[in-house]
Amino acid sequence: MEKLLSNPNFRTFMGFIDDYNVQNPGNGATVIKSVTATYGDDVAAAVLQRATKVSATKVTAEKLLGDLRVLWLTDKRSPLDVFKLLKLDDVATNPLDNAALDAWESYLNLFNYVNRESGKKITELETFRAAYGGDDALAKMLQQATKVSATKVNAEKLLGDLRVLWLTDKRSPLDVFKLLKLDDVATNPLDNAALDAWESYLNLFNYVNRESGKKITELETFRAAYGGDDALAKMLHQAARVSTTKEAARNLLRDQRNRWWGEKRTPLDVFKLLNLDKVASNPLASPALDVWNSYLKSFNYWSRGTGRETTTIDTFTAAYGDAALAKIINTARTVPETEKMATALQLQQFALWMRKRGNPNNIYTHVFKLDPKLKTIPEPYQTILNHYHSFYKQFIRDVK
Known part of the structure; x- marks a missing residue:
């Protein structure tokens, strides 16, 4: 569609539609309907918006964009409807870098003007929140958009509006932490773009409430969120x-x-x-x-x-306690990931036993509470005592 507006045949087509409507009043045929039917509203809006910046196509593009806004109004499209129609809610893209956004903003202004008597003005932020299905996805997108020079200013403005909204709604830093789903234990919140948005809100919240004498910390919120x-x-x-x-x-x-x-x-x-x-x-x-x-x-x-x-x-x-710990260590020695650590800890335990209780017989009766009359020592005590006996003999040899 990029070359359509500069094509002489297209201008001829536009003239034909105008003549046709004069001869057939009430028919409702329009150039913009044909364009959107062929290319889709999203492509048409983006291309037309870019075309307004080219002197050769500016007049035609602005006329068609005006017709497009009127078409949406006639079809009773809400700003949210048009936002989605233009595919600005695609979470895989940066909508602030989409030329169609300017077309949508113009429609938002027109919609609010036409409906000014209703007393309800629809905001840009309100539509973004509804389109993204929650503040978490929106905050991530906006935070990433602040890192792109072309969208930084717009993204920072929307993030500022979002912070003010949370303050107005009396959201605590913990509320917003959960709202942004930073408390999801299955993820790494420190690698979540929304964390930067939350930290900015934490700073704002503490500044606004500085007279309270209670500063909420990042750690305090993390502890509360993770239970x-x-x-x-x-x-x-x-x-x-x-x-x-x-x-x-x-x-x-x-x-x-x-x-x-x-x-x-x-x-x-x-x-x-x-x-x-x-x-x-x-x-x-x-x-x-x-x-x-x-x-x-x-x-x-x-x-x-x-x-x-x-x-x-x-x-x-x-x-x-000695006995329970000995069993835990013995089990951990059979696990490859903890074998080395368990072996080292067992040596520390044996050294402690040597200082306090001495020979294996004392461990048998005083630590494990085993009956001296037993003919067979049950597991895991047999294995533990075997290890301790070896340690004990080595210690005695070293002392001698």
């Missing part, structure tokens, strides 16, 4: 392994550790907070364990010289 530190820690740990979200994840993990320290949480407190004390699971396979290890190191550094320092094995033992 606790354990789910959040797992997500952040995984996000820290992704190059595009590594820095943001590490910053939040640091904030999380600082918060625990500020709340006077011990490593055992955080161990339980991260649900690492659940006997039914393998805590060594949990992504949250790395987060806990980082806190343990920070805690010991911050507590140096106070006597509050602690160790991994002390915390595990306090959380599970």
